[in-house]
Each structure stands twice: as C-alpha cells, then as structure tokens.
Amino acid sequence: MQLKALTRTISVAAFLGATALTTAAAAQEQKTITGGFDVGPGGFQGNFNPLAATGGFTWLNVYFEPLVNYNADLTAIDGALATEYSVNADKTEYTFKLAKETWHDGKPFTSKDVKFTVDLAKNGETGTVFAARLNAVSSVETPDERTAIIKLSRPDAGFLATLTKLMILPEHALAGTTPKELATSTWWATKPVGTGPFKFKQYVTDQYVELVADDDYRLGRPKVDRVINRYFKNTAAAVAALRAGEIQFTYVEPDDVAVFKDNKDFHVIEGQSFVVNYLGFNQQVPLWKDVRVRQAVMHAIDRQAIIDSLYGGAATAANCGYVAKQLVPEGLNPYQYDPAKAKALLAEAGWDKINGNKPVTWLTYYNTPQAANVMAAVQAMLAQVGINVVPRVVDTPTYNGIIYAGNPDFSQFPLVYAGLQNGPDPLGINIGLNAAQKPPAGANFLRIDMPELTKALDAALAETNPQQLDARYQDVCKAMNANLPWATMWVANRYGVASTKLKDFVWVPAPAGGPYSAHPEKWSIEK
Template identity: 30%
Template sequence: MSLRTFKKAIGAVAVAGALGLALAGTAQAADLKLAMSSPPTSMDPHFYNLFSNINVSEHIFDSLTKMDPDSRIIPGLAESWKLVNNLTWEFKIRKGVKFHDGSELTAEDVIWSLDRPATIQNSPGKFDVYTKAIVNKKIIDKYTIQLTTSQPYPLMLNDLTSIFIVQKKATQGLGSDDFAQGKGMIGTGPFKFVSYARDDRVELVRNNDYWGNKPAWDKVTLRFIPNPATRLAALLSGDVQAIENVPTPDLPKVRNDPKLAFFSKISHRVIYLYFDAKRDKSPYVTTKEGAPLDKNPLKDTRVRNAISMAINRQGIKDRLMEGLSEPTNNLVPPTLFGYNPNLKTVKYDPEGAKKLLAEAGFPNGFGVTLHTPNNRYVNDEKIAQTIAQNLTRIGIATKVEGMPMATYSSKGIKHEWSFGLLGWGAQTGEVSSPLRALLACEDSKKGFGTTNWGEYCNPKMDVVLEKALSTVDDTERSKLLQEATAIAINDGGIIPIHQQVTTWATQKGIVYVPRTDERTYAHNFKPQ
C-alpha cells in the first residue's frame, strides 16, 4: 500500500497571542471582519461544489480528512485510518467531538453525511463525485466505520477532504434552500453559524468546544465584496481587518504600507481555456466578418495548439499580473502529486501559430467569442482581453464577453459557450482532480467530466486515468497520471495559461499562513 497515503503532515496553525491584545486599526481584538471576493451561492454544504461555497462551509463544518497549508493530507474528524484489505478502509472517529448544539458526533452522522450528496436534486455541481467509488458503508461501532470500494482506490483520503459532516437529526428532511435560513447549520467546525445575508455577509461566533486549535476570535464577520478596489478600500479604512485577493495594480502600495501586512503563495489553481470540441457547428464561431461558420475549427487539435502558441503567457505575468502568476503547461504546480516535468510552458510563437492554422485549413483565420467570468479569478476578464488581442494578431478575430460567475457557470455547465476561460483548483491535492473533472469524457456514473464544459473526449486518456485511479503504488500511479496529463494537454484538451498566485492583506498586527488551496480561513488569522 502507498506510503504517501499514510503520511500525516503536521499542518495545524497554532493560535497565539492574548485575545485582549489591542491591534492597530481594529475595533476589538476578539472580533474579526474579513472581506472575501465571492459570495456563496448556497449554504447547504452538499449542494454545489463551488469554491466560494466550500470556503464558507469549512468555517462551520469539518471533514474526516483535511489538507494542511501545502495540500498534504492530515487527520480531521477521523483521527486515524488503515486499509483492512485492498478494497476496505477503516476510519477511527475522534471521541468526544461535539456538534454546535452540544450533542456528540457519531458514526451514524458520518454515514449519513457520506450518503446525502447523492440525494441532492438540481445541483449544478454535485459532491457525489467524491463518494461514487464507495460501494458499501459499515458502522463497526460508535466511533469506527469501514468504507469499501469495488476496486483498489488510492484517492479515498483525498476525496474525503471534500465531504462535510453534518448532523443527521438536524438535516433530515431539509431542502437545500432551508440552510440559508439557518436550518441544518449545525457542524463541528471552529465557528458556529449566526446569520446569513445573501451576497453581503455571514456572521459567526467561536465554537468554544472545538476539538482542534481554538480560533483567536470571539466573533467573525465574513463580508463578500467582489469589487477589488472596494475590498481594498474597506481594509484601508478599517472597515475590515483582512482581505483576500489584493488587486494587482495596488500591490506596490499594499506591500509598502507600514500599516498593512501582505501574504502570498502559488496556488493549485490553474487558469485555462476550454473549447467546444464536440459540435460540428458551434454557436459563437463565425467567419471574420461575423457570419455563421459551417465548420467548427475548435474541433481540430492543430487549431487548439495554435491558440496556445499565440498566447504571451510571460507578458501576462509581467504586465498584467504584476509577477503574481506562474506560466504553465501543467494542470497542477510542481509541489502536487502527478505534476509532469516534461510538459514545458508553451513558447510564445505567433508565426508558428499562423502556420498551424494554415495546416488546419484556416489560413485566413476565423471569428470567435471568448466568454469569461469577471468576478471570480484574479484579473479574469483582463486576462481574456489580453488573450483576445494575442489571437486577433494571428487571424482569429476574438471578442470577449465577461459576466458574473453565477451567470457564467449556469450557462457554461449547459455547454452554451464555444470558447471560455475558467480556473480549477486541485482540491484533492493531486492532478487526478482536474483530469477527472475537466478532461475525462463525461460519465455521471463514474463522476467523470463534471466540469468538462467543452465536452472534450479522448478515450485513450480515460483508459490511462482509470488505471491510475485503481493503482495503489504511488510510483506507478504518478507515471500513469503524468501520461494521462500529457495525452490531454498535447491534444489541446484544454490550454493551461498559468498557476494563480493567491494574495492576502491584513492590518498590521494580524498574520496569516497562506495556503496552496487558496482557502481563506478566519480561524487561521491570528494576532501577532
């Protein structure tokens, strides 16, 4: 069995400092007001697998396994685990863990939480992708469960980081909309739920009975401020004490302000382009004059690779991202499992791109609309505009349409776009996450292609990926994942642009441990 699987990295952030410490610019040391970039779309922790939803849920709910700041697996509500045989995992649940209402966490709550995601109706992104491999769940005793898979499954620990444990008696019979009213919001996490105002804020109070390190804050307000300038203004005025995603144009000002502290880390999120790789005619592909085009050029690997060659990734890093991006041709950063060192960043080569277009039968190019969110990733719409300029220079007349992520995702998941920009964080800590979600042929039974908005499908890649997902030996599995990545990337399944660097800023006297997974946790801010 895998040695890596059982490594238990120590990643907990210790709480330091007296709660009564007076901090410059804070109204009260024991209260924290934190500005986040994106509001949650649902408070039900099992409804929609969306980053902004998960980030809020993790303040209130726990999972059996967790990730440390470097995306290594550590114990959560499961204090230990072992493989009983090649197909059966046994988990020991922490004794004495209390829900926010004072009742004790039991194995029955855990099994209920593992079953619930598959029952959710009308989810635009279901969490059951992380539970599909489990074919049998068994309670051994009050604190022990066994989970059985149909074949060896090395991703069990990774997948369980994404399933939040809810209280059975509090959530039975609830619809997802009920959670926004506070129903079912009883977890075991570091904070207790107080109130939720859609698109504005979530109010929390400290869970004094938390099983882990106690948060430094009596009360936390999660403010949702999508506009970067407004978010920074709130920090500068003292309206909030910490923010995520510092506006890149303001980085020098923030770094040099003696009243502020700045934190950053390369994230596991890849910013990429996807294509309509299935339809013979695509709705937003036209002639350069704007007339409908009978043939969809985006189905051609040569066209997709020409687009990749036309993008000036280093220019985006230097001039747009203020250095806070890392150009890539991979799906994860080098620190994550399955990274392929042989996939070098594609060189900016507009002349070579033109030659590829000509070989594909489009010497004069064509027209296309690039759709993008405008409030989700760092400089998302600006990145799209820059890419559009790059593509127009090689003959692909490109228009950009940006919109809020909520609108964008609701249409993207229905495959309405021809060409789009998106980001994906490998939340399970390895490259199998984007391979399964973004590039595998759509198959709901397998949990494949859940965010494959371009409907790309390469059966050869799927065969290698499926073999990797049932290979326990880490050395062999890493080779298989690297092979699957190379097949998909060389085929132009998606086009990686860069790994995003995530930033945070606080008022002086508050520190934060930056995370590869981009999570912004109120409980990981602390007085200095």
C-alpha cells in the same frame, strides 16, 4: 495511520477586522475578526451549501468540518472529525475513528452522520458536485457511534483528497428534507448546524455572514467572540475596506501588493495557487474538433509576455495541467509563441470554412482587473491570427448555472477562461477532464472525451503504489499536451493581506479556498 493535529501556527495570512456591523453596545465590546474571506478566486460569495461548493472553503471550514483535512502547508492530510484512520492492503476500505463532538444544536455527532453525508453527496438531486468523485464508494458501514468504514469498489488515489472538501452534515437536522429539496433549501443560509469552532448566527443578504464562538468546541473555546465575513462587489472594494481598517484580511490582486508591502500595519501573504488557468474548448461545438485549431490557439498566445507584464513574473507557463517538476516529463511540445505557425495551422484545418471569422463567445467567472487585462491581451493575440473571441464576464453562480444546466445551450460557452486545481492532489484535474465525469455525473462540463487522456487519468486513480504515482501523472501530462483538451496557460501565485493586529491566524492561497487546518479557534486580534 495516526492523524496528527497541526502543532505549529502558520502565520501566512490575516483575517477579519473589528468592524461594528451591529448597534448593540454589548456586541461592540466583543472581540471580533472581520474580513473578506470569499473575495478572489478561492471564494464563493453567497454559497452556503457545501455539497454544491466549487470554492469558498476558507469560510465554510470555520463552521463545518470534514473527516480529514490538509495541513496548512498543503503537504499532508491530517485529522478533523476523524482522529485517525487505517486503510486495507488493496486500498478499498478506509476505517475512520471519530472525534467525540456535538453539533452546534447540542446533538451528538456520530458515525451515522458520516454515512448520511456520503449518501447525500452521491445523490445528484442534492445539487452535489461530489457524485462522480465518490462513485467508487460502494458502502458506508457504522459498526458503532465512533467508527465509520467506507468501502470502495476499486482503488481511488484521490479519495482522501476528495474527503477534505466533504463537510459532514447533521442527519438529525436534514433527514426530514428530501435530497431534491436540499438543493434549494433556505436551511443553509438561515439555520445551518455544523461542528466547527464557530456557530452560524445570521446572514444579512449580500452584506455579511456572522458567526459566534462555540463555547463547547472540543479543541477549546475560540479566542474571539465573533467572526464576520463581509461581501464585496470586487477586489478593489475589499482592498479599500482593508486600508480603512474596516476589515483585517482580504485577497488582493498582484498590483495591490506594493501598497501594503512596506506598511508595518499589514502582512503580505504569497503562495502558489495550485490552479492551472486555461482556455477550455467545448467539445460539443464544431469549432475545436480539429486538433490543429487547438494547436493554433496555443501558438497564437505569447504566454511568457503576459506572465512578465501582467503577472509581474509571478506565474509559470503550463504545457499541461501541471508545472511541478516531478509531474512534467521531458519532450513536451512547448507551443512557443509563433503567430505564423498558428495561421498556417488554421489554414490547414480550414478555419475560414469552420468559423468564417464569426465572433466566438468567451465565457469566464474571473472578474478582477487583472483577469480583464489578461483576457484583453489574449483576445488581441488571437485576433492577429484570425480567431475572433468576445469575452463575457459573469459571476460564479451564473457561470455554474450556464455550464451545468440540465439541457445546456452550448453556444453560450463554446470557449471558457477558467481554472482548475492541479494540486496539492494532482488528481484534482480528473473531475474536469475524465470522460466519466461528464455532467450530470461530474464536472467535465466541456464534454471532453479523449480516450488517451481518460486512460491515463484512470490509471493514476487506480495506482496503489505511491512510488509509481508521479509516473502516472506524467502520462496524464503527456496526454494533455498532445491532445489539448485545454489551451493551458499558467499557474500563478496568489496574494492575501492581513492586519498585523491578527495573531495566530492562518490563511493559505489554496485552490477553491482549501480546505486546510486553519484552526480558527486559535485566531485572536489585538485592539
């Protein structure tokens, strides 16, 4: 299968502005794009280790590269460091032909780097989030410098999608560091070496990251000299910087869109988030063991009212992990807003004895004004039926530290408000729901172990007939709807705003920031 490069520019976003973050006169004259690349749900400020990244791929993909990548429409997987690939008949052997490229320090990129990266990504000591996602990989063979063969012990329908997030790392630069040391190494934020169009120059703690053009990039020298990723405490601060001309791009909340919509100096980018938001029930606490309690939570929340009033209608209610029509079967329980039914279900389940109206910590990493309003509305609705939740908002690193702790204190997150991608690969939700993905193997931090759901997910993973996949995903949807591992809320649209000074710039509101083929080497900016 030939991997075709993206041949047209998707002007769905905008990026960084020409802010002067250095004082040297020469630097002032350089063409610079500056922006808030890690602002919003798809970002991950302060994370430099792609093995541990649960977001922020919009930025990481500017200086690191995976073997394969989604196109900017998120409709197909194209080549990045692999120029083409082939798959054997039973979908257990992938052969990648590799691009001729050099690392930013001048060393050649070879198949040994692919094997090194996959082996690291499978090793839990590195802090990787890929261990369970790659557990079907049995070996990586390197018959020559330009060929890597990855063999699987079983078919995995989500394998290529997983590879889009696996940034290839340099063996020569990291082989001397133990996997355990890599998890906390300063290398990632001080001297990382990638193959992308821009090279790492510096990180000024909690302020910005600066990259410079790679003159020898295989697809041509970038059109701008520098790309700078500025850090902001919140969306409002980034929006203020955008309006002031300090940056050229940032994610914005739906409420901010009106400010830019009719302004000729800006372009508003809107797209589907591919992320389902949910209330997640920690299965290690007794509160949620009875499915009637979980059903009561669904019936207690007026999802459509929240969508209409707080999302401006720019979201779709979800009755499982999916909202795409081809993935949602008929006959699902719609869990209509019905407080009386919620109260009755709680009474049947003996909620008073289970909880006694004690406050339930509701943990989240969503820290935007919109999220605060959403959580306040849900909190009030749950209180009306006798469920007393207390929101606790933390930053993403703190959140991950709590839920993925070696010996977690489950009382810190009996309930979460979170999101997980439901596309463009529908099997993206597997990592949060499959019993085999419980930590430390994977990202099922709620310790969900529902046999019907795991069976449906495993069947979808093993499906080798593309014509049957939608039916497999519908089975996953049915199992989610019946068992309620999460109280699924909605899939919302996301927005970015770009300065019209940016040309040939691509940004997509993709889950976790992508990655996707944005071709940063083509980005330019008018003075």
